[in-house]
Amino acid sequence: MVASTGMLASCSRDPDAPAGVPSNSEPDNEPLKSSVVSFDGAHQAGIATETQASLNLIGFNLRDGVDADGITRLMRLWTEDARALTAGETPLGSLEPEMNEWPANLTITVGFGPRIFDIAAPGKKPEWLHDIPAMNRDELREEWGQTDLALQICADDPIMCAWAMRHMTRAGTDYVSTAWVQQGFMNAYGAIPQGQTPRNLFGQVDGTVNPYEEDEYAEQVWIEGPEGFAGSTSLVVRRIAMHLDEWEMLDRASREEAVGRTLDDGAPLSGGEEFSEPDMEAIDDYGLPVIDRNSHMARAMPPADHPEQRFKRRPYNYNLPPEPGSGELSNAGQIFFAYQKDPDVQLTPVLKRLDEADRLNEWITHIGSAVYWLPPGTSTDGSGDTFWGEAVLSGSR
Numbered sequence: 001m002v003a004s005t006g007m008l009a010s011c012s013r014d015p016d017a018p019a020g021v022p023s024n025s026e027p028d029n030e031p032l033k034s035s036v037v038s039f040d041g042a043h044q045a046g047i048a049t050e051t052q053a054s055l056n057l058i059g060f061n062l063r064d065g066v067d068a069d070g071i072t073r074l075m076r077l078w079t080e081d082a083r084a085l086t087a088g089e090t091p092l093g094s095l096e097p098e099m100n101e102w103p104a105n106l107t108i109t110v111g112f113g114p115r116i117f118d119i120a121a122p123g124k125k126p127e128w129l130h131d132i133p134a135m136n137r138d139e140l141r142e143e144w145g146q147t148d149l150a151l152q153i154c155a156d157d158p159i160m161c162a163w164a165m166r167h168m169t170r171a172g173t174d175y176v177s178t179a180w181v182q183q184g185f186m187n188a189y190g191a192i193p194q195g196q197t198p199r200n201l202f203g204q205v206d207g208t209v210n211p212y213e214e215d216e217y218a219e220q221v222w223i224e225g226p227e228g229f230a231g232s233t234s235l236v237v238r239r240i241a242m243h244l245d246e247w248e249m250l251d252r253a254s255r256e257e258a259v260g261r262t263l264d265d266g267a268p269l270s271g272g273e274e275f276s277e278p279d280m281e282a283i284d285d286y287g288l289p290v291i292d293r294n295s296h297m298a299r300a301m302p303p304a305d306h307p308e309q310r311f312k313r314r315p316y317n318y319n320l321p322p323e324p325g326s327g328e329l330s331n332a333g334q335i336f337f338a339y340q341k342d343p344d345v346q347l348t349p350v351l352k353r354l355d356e357a358d359r360l361n362e363w364i365t366h367i368g369s370a371v372y373w374l375p376p377g378t379s380t381d382g383s384g385d386t387f388w389g390e391a392v393l394s395g396s397r
Contacts, residue, residue, distance in 0.1 A: 032104040032157055032189065039086045041377040042231045042384070046107035047312065047339050048217060051198055052154040054161040055184035055316040057237065057335060058169065059147030059370065060176035068120035072393050074175040075110075079378060079387035081171050082108035085164050094167065104157035104189070106164055110388045111150040111235050111372025121392050128234060128344045132369050135355040144239045144368025147179045152235070156189035182239065184316025184335045197266060197274065200317055201242055201332050202363075204259055205266035207313045208274055220310050223341050228391030231376030236343050238336040239368030245329055247363045258359040260297030268297070296360040299353050309349050311340035343371060
């Protein structure tokens with residue numbers, strides 16, 4: 001949980017102060033300096049945590065020769081350094097204490113790919129830890145594919161987010177090499193009211209149907225299982241290109257029809273507010289469904305006979321220079337995070353249904369996919385794993 005969530009103070013200029021120096025730079029006006037998300041706990045931070053403004057998602061592959069003992073050493077090292085960084089403290093061996101003074105709600109979350117289990121915990125790999133089945137509309141690129149490990153680093157300050165990535169990458173260099181980096185952004189700290197659903201680059205609120213209560217997380221996200229797995233979860237990362245040039249040719253009514261929700265507040269087209277239950281039987285004056293049966297919302301909804309098809313969404317936007325020769329004005333999209341107990345049961349059926357018929361498919365393309373097991377949280381008092389994945393990794397030797 002966030003320990004401090006003070007509002008950003010406005011900066012007024014003192015006419016006698018040197019150029020560029022605000023007059024109200026006292027510590028009380030620096031909320032991000034004391035904004036800390038607890039690292040230790042039953043679950044890793046960065047999953048149920050309110051979405052921060054900046055994301056660095058790094059995919060790593062093991063270096064040749066790294067065995068089970070090497071993976072364990074890396075997890076010990078990374079866990080200790082992540083614990084320090086997220087607390088605003090200087091990791092052991094770091095010569096840059098100034099870079100750790102503004103934790104800014106920093107979270108660092110680790111994910112294990114299938115190969116980690118093959119090497120360090122044979123026989124323990126979850127059945128769902130495999131590639132998402134191929135979809136007809138996918139145009140997956142190898143550069144955004146599966147890796148052995150992933151670090152999800154999020155913060156409300158892009159400098160802190162970048163520094164944490166630099167430190168963790170440097171700390172692990174003897175064990176892993178970087179395969180890819182996916183950088184994303186959401187609304188800046190204090191830009192929207194706390195708890196309000198963020199928006200994607202199509203202008204739509206994104207994440208309305210997420211779990212919010214503890215019992216919903218227990219039902220949808222946190223794995224119940226044997227020692228080492230209780231409190232863990234899965235992460236599916238899908239990189240989705242959004243074709244803004246074509247999307248922006250639509251009028252607002254057409255955009256809302258494709259998604260099934262209003263642009264201004266995210267309410268279902270059948271009426272109400274953002275969190276109102278959609279009325280899929282509502283008919284307009286012409287006898288047509290108010291919510292298109294093939295709208296994104298309608299296709300993503302779990303069928304009545306499969307209520308288990310729910311999961312936690314935590315997406316980030318990306319916006320890069322246009323690819324040469326594409327003719328597009330931008331290279332934008334979404335880094336889609338889905339956390340759940342079992343992707344085979346919860347997410348994959350939804351992806352298949354969307355692949356078959358989703359009005360939004362005309363303006364999006366899935367170009368990357370990876371799946372990870374996220375170990376449970378850690379502790380320093382002996383009540384749980386002292387480092388990421390300890391019970392699973394230790395039990396293999």
